[in-house]
Amino acid sequence: MADGGIGAATKRREDVRFLTGRGQYTDDYTPAGTTYAVFARSQVAHGTIKSIDTSAAEAMPGVLAVLTGEDFVEVGGNPAGWLINNRNGTPMKEPKRPVLAHGKVRHVGDAFAAVIAETAEQAMDAAEAIDADIEEHDAVIDMKAAVADAGTRVHDELTDNVCFDWGWIEDNRQATDEAIKAAPHVTTLELVNNRLVPNALEPRCSIGEYNPGTGDYKLTTTSQNPHLTRLLISAFVLGIPENKLTVHAPDVGGGFGSKIYHYGEEALVLAAAKKLGRPVKWTASRSEAFLTDAHGRDHVTKIELATETDGTFIAFRTETYANVGAYLSNFSTATPTFLHGTLMAGNYTVPNVYVNVKAVFTNTAPVDAYRGAGRPEATYSLERVIDKCARELGMDPIAIRRKNFVKPDQYPFTSAAGLEYDSGNYDALVDGLEGLADIKGFEARRAESESRGMLRGLGINTYIEACGIAPSNLVGVLGSRVGLYDAATVRVNATGNISVMVGAHSHGQGHETAFPQVVADLLGVDPESVEIVHGDTSKIPFGMGTYGSRSLAVCGSAVYRATEKIIKKATLIAAHMMESDAEQVDFEDGVFSVRGTNKTVGFGDVALKAYIPHDFPLEEIEPGLEETAFYDPANFTYPSGAYACEVEVDPDTGKVTICSMVAVDDFGTVVNPMIVTGQVQGGLAQGIGQALLENAVYDENGQLNSGSLMDYAMPRADDLPNLVVDHSHMTRCTHNPLGVKGCGEAGAIGSPPTVVNAVIDALSRAGHDVAHIDMPVSPARVWEAMNK
Amino acid sequence: MPNITMTINGRDMSAEVENRTLLSSALRETLNLTGTHVGCDTSQCGACVVHVNGKPVKSCTMFAVEAAGATVDTIEGQAHSDGSLTVLQQAFQDHHGLQCGFCTPGMIMSAAALLKENPTPSEAEIRDYLEGNICRCTGYQGIVNAILAASGQTAAIAAE
Numbered sequence: 001m002a003d004g005g006i007g008a009a010t011k012r013r014e015d016v017r018f019l020t021g022r023g024q025y026t027d028d029y030t031p032a033g034t035t036y037a038v039f040a041r042s043q044v045a046h047g048t049i050k051s052i053d054t055s056a057a058e059a060m061p062g063v064l065a066v067l068t069g070e071d072f073v074e075v076g077g078n079p080a081g082w083l084i085n086n087r088n089g090t091p092m093k094e095p096k097r098p099v100l101a102h103g104k105v106r107h108v109g110d111a112f113a114a115v116i117a118e119t120a121e122q123a124m125d126a127a128e129a130i131d132a133d134i135e136e137h138d139a140v141i142d143m144k145a146a147v148a149d150a151g152t153r154v155h156d157e158l159t160d161n162v163c164f165d166w167g168w169i170e171d172n173r174q175a176t177d178e179a180i181k182a183a184p185h186v187t188t189l190e191l192v193n194n195r196l197v198p199n200a201l202e203p204r205c206s207i208g209e210y211n212p213g214t215g216d217y218k219l220t221t222t223s224q225n226p227h228l229t230r231l232l233i234s235a236f237v238l239g240i241p242e243n244k245l246t247v248h249a250p251d252v253g254g255g256f257g258s259k260i261y262h263y264g265e266e267a268l269v270l271a272a273a274k275k276l277g278r279p280v281k282w283t284a285s286r287s288e289a290f291l292t293d294a295h296g297r298d299h300v301t302k303i304e305l306a307t308e309t310d311g312t313f314i315a316f317r318t319e320t321y322a323n324v325g326a327y328l329s330n331f332s333t334a335t336p337t338f339l340h341g342t343l344m345a346g347n348y349t350v351p352n353v354y355v356n357v358k359a360v361f362t363n364t365a366p367v368d369a370y371r372g373a374g375r376p377e378a379t380y381s382l383e384r385v386i387d388k389c390a391r392e393l394g395m396d397p398i399a400i401r402r403k404n405f406v407k408p409d410q411y412p413f414t415s416a417a418g419l420e421y422d423s424g425n426y427d428a429l430v431d432g433l434e435g436l437a438d439i440k441g442f443e444a445r446r447a448e449s450e451s452r453g454m455l456r457g458l459g460i461n462t463y464i465e466a467c468g469i470a471p472s473n474l475v476g477v478l479g480s481r482v483g484l485y486d487a488a489t490v491r492v493n494a495t496g497n498i499s500v501m502v503g504a505h506s507h508g509q510g511h512e513t514a515f516p517q518v519v520a521d522l523l524g525v526d527p528e529s530v531e532i533v534h535g536d537t538s539k540i541p542f543g544m545g546t547y548g549s550r551s552l553a554v555c556g557s558a559v560y561r562a563t564e565k566i567i568k569k570a571t572l573i574a575a576h577m578m579e580s581d582a583e584q585v586d587f588e589d590g591v592f593s594v595r596g597t598n599k600t601v602g603f604g605d606v607a608l609k610a611y612i613p614h615d616f617p618l619e620e621i622e623p624g625l626e627e628t629a630f631y632d633p634a635n636f637t638y639p640s641g642a643y644a645c646e647v648e649v650d651p652d653t654g655k656v657t658i659c660s661m662v663a664v665d666d667f668g669t670v671v672n673p674m675i676v677t678g679q680v681q682g683g684l685a686q687g688i689g690q691a692l693l694e695n696a697v698y699d700e701n702g703q704l705n706s707g708s709l710m711d712y713a714m715p716r717a718d719d720l721p722n723l724v725v726d727h728s729h730m731t732r733c734t735h736n737p738l739g740v741k742g743c744g745e746a747g748a749i750g751s752p753p754t755v756v757n758a759v760i761d762a763l764s765r766a767g768h769d770v771a772h773i774d775m776p777v778s779p780a781r782v783w784e785a786m787n788k
Numbered sequence: 789m790p791n792i793t794m795t796i797n798g799r800d801m802s803a804e805v806e807n808r809t810l811l812s813s814a815l816r817e818t819l820n821l822t823g824t825h826v827g828c829d830t831s832q833c834g835a836c837v838v839h840v841n842g843k844p845v846k847s848c849t850m851f852a853v854e855a856a857g858a859t860v861d862t863i864e865g866q867a868h869s870d871g872s873l874t875v876l877q878q879a880f881q882d883h884h885g886l887q888c889g890f891c892t893p894g895m896i897m898s899a900a901a902l903l904k905e906n907p908t909p910s911e912a913e914i915r916d917y918l919e920g921n922i923c924r925c926t927g928y929q930g931i932v933n934a935i936l937a938a939s940g941q942t943a944a945i946a947a948e
Contacts, residue, residue: 015886016881017889018892019866020877021822021823022823028816200890200924202827203826286827286829508888678925681930708829708830714922716928717919720915
């Protein structure tokens with residue numbers, strides 16, 4: 001391998017610009033002549049728009065235009081990316097999601113008008129002068145009530161508030177029901193997977209530009225997924241041809257899912273830029289982000305686990321109500337179904353699994369994939385009910401899991417939820433965890449805590465997830481309307497340096513450092529000579545963006561394949577230069593050599609020759625050295641892990657303090673261990689945030705009570721312990737060339753049940769009969785559970 | 789509109805601002821110093837921390853006119869004059885103290901202020917001091933490690 005190739009903890013090259021204030025985020029870009037958009041947003045959760053009087057706003061200083069939903073009646077809606085069928089085979093309900101609300105407003109923050117003015121302050125003043133007569137209706141907030149009562153509907157044109165009623169796997173339903181009925185032990189748990197606000201630190205921002213001379217549009221925007229945004233705007237919303245629209249996502253300040261999707265504000269700034277002939281910029285405030293970014297999770301679930309008396313799993317049966325909010329965001333229908341239901345066998349050989357998901361429209365912000373997207377919900381349900389079951393059966397929480405693990409000699413293993421796991425070794429992860437977390441030493445630490453009057457608990461959790469999203473043939477069958485391959489172009493320049501255009505987008509994941517490690521490793525060149533280009537649809541072939549821990553597994557594999565093509569072509573050129581046959585030429589550490597001779601030529605010389613083909617046999621070798629690969633995975637990848645958490649609970653206040661958090665994960669091949677560790681630690685912090693702190697709360701009128709960083713508890717530095725991470729116990733993914741599985745979401749998937757298991761353990765050891773506390777496990781909830 | 793002059797990163801700079809213009813807006817929009825970031829509208833996130841007369845200030849909590857005549861230091865002025873990183877900046881790169889980079893300017897400015905007040909802070913003191921700076925990416929581990937390293941306390945760093 002080259003120095004700094006695969007496996008090196010190379011420091012990130014992108015850091016220097018961020019550390020010196022030279023990052024270029026969307027809001028840092030202000031083209032000449034920029035105008036500013038501010039949106040008028042609904043203050044009620046549900047209402048009929050009787051009239052909108054914009055005359056006063058239009059007359060205010062600096063105002064250039066006021067747009068309402070009426071201006072976008074003729075254009076398309078922002079669609080859902082996945083078509084989910086009901087259990088009876090009929091398709092889901094799919095109401096139009098317009099650029100601006102028209103006819104009705106459906107959640108607090110729903111935009112019904114926009115003002116464009118010379119300055120943001122003028123636009124803000126004018127937006128407040130818009131006189132909208134909105135007749136308020138009862139808000140649909142509680143999911144079960146929304147299902148029971150079709151009288152008050154989020155979308156009048158639909159018959160009820162149920163988007164779909166989905167069963168997975170419907171053919172397994174009866175067998176699962178019968179297995180549970182006949183089982184000697186059944187553990188039942190009802191739980192809430194709390195609603196979260198992603199809160200990427202950079203608020204969304206979009207700038208539309210239009211060139212009347214060429215008819216070209218440019219959208220600069222905070223996106224994890226610029227090509228998909230272009231596709232949605234082109235094919236569904238505004239109809240701008242893809243070859244007349246550039247979408248550029250420059251440096252992006254975190255996403256966590258919330259910036260995967262196309263939002264109406266993006267279409268609006270493009271349409272307004274054409275109307276005005278000037279750039280139009282919109283930057284969200286944090287308050288707008290709370291009200292309008294796609295939220296995460298929000299499941300209400302009943303799960304049953306049937307077991308033999310010795311703890312052998314017989315069946316998991318799950319019924320989930322999944323909130324999709326007022327409109328279907330792009331991945332919102334895939335998240336509670338194929339990213340959740342298919343994982344409901346966990347790491348286990350359980351023979352029966354059935355999942356029913358009812359997706360429900362409510363008068364709240366759209367809900368979509370947030371770090372983990374469905375897998376945290378699956379893992380939380382499974383691992384909480386397993387913990388409860390172990391307690392009921394008097395079994396050790398590690399022993400009950402080990403007893404049911406898929407074993408290393410069982411791969412490929414088709415789970416009862418229909419996925420084919422390709423590799424893993426869950427016992428090895430637990431072995432590693434037992435050592436790293438010093439499980440044996442827990443009792444002594446508990447006694448020490450007790451001596452200070454604190455209740456100490458140990459929480460254990462194991463998980464499997466599905467990443468590397470996703471095989472197009474499989475997701476096509478499951479209802480996806482797009483393919484989920486990715487693409488890369490490797491361009492070797494004449495002077496030997498290399499540009500790699502990738503479809504993945506880096507917004508914290510360190511692609512600019514890690515992807516060159518892959519290319520350099522294969523080509524035997526200095527990683528510093530390899531530069532990544534990402535985020536600009538005019539520069540890169542195509543891409544499906546970054547989410548679902550897919551960048552390295554899917555786009556990295558495209559980079560790998562394109563680099564292999566480079567080697568193949570370069571070998572032809574090298575053979576020509578050395579007057580040999582390509583079959584006789586070997587390539588190692590950046591040097592081509594003719595087998596059995598001392599003839600060699602370096603990669604750099606071959607690159608130069610590719611562009612100076614004076615003596616090429618042109619019918620055999622084209623000039624140039626640039627190759628593109630589209631990579632479509634053969635399967636999902638299956639990262640797995642074993643986590644432990646120790647907590648102290650203050651019996652007087654109910655406050656939970658995390659003493660330790662240990663994550664042992666199998667991500668397959670690790671390209672840059674420093675970056676992987678950082679990804680896991682960040683995920684752990686978000687998972688701990690969900691478990692202890694974060695909660696998006698709507699009141700019965702649909703007002704978001706936790707609508708600012710003063711009300712919504714984000715994890716701060718002093719809320720978190722040291723986060724101990726080990727990814728050395730790896731098994732390679734068997735079906736992608738790098739053997740990688742993906743690491744971006746694991747921490748957020750594995751940690752919430754670990755924390756809650758630890759709290760329940762602490763209370764149980766202290767003699768409290770508490771089977772469950774919903775997240776966030778706040779002091780008030782713990783105190784209440786102890787004092788009920 | 790008032791015309792104000794500040795000494796920013798060692799240079800006198802003037803700007804015309806409205807009375808309601810925040811210091812953060814004046815830096816970003818009027819003076820094009822976009823390294824200072826704005827992540828919220830309630831003075832919670834800390835991405836906009838700068839130093840005013842040597843003290844750390846969330847620049848969204850101060851009107852630009854209040855900074856007239858003041859010495860203001862921003863992230864753009866932190867590196868050495870030859871462009872090389874300070875010990876603190878280098879420690880952030882060495883210990884993976886940043887991911888998306890959006891909170892980083894505020895983190896660096898807060899951490900620099902901490903080390904000025906307390907050259908060898910404990911881990912608990914670091915975590916406490918950063919309570920006003922939100923990072924959504926790192927789980928703070930790399931940031932804490934970086935500040936320990938920058939203060940010469942490498943032995944106190946948790947295993948990386």
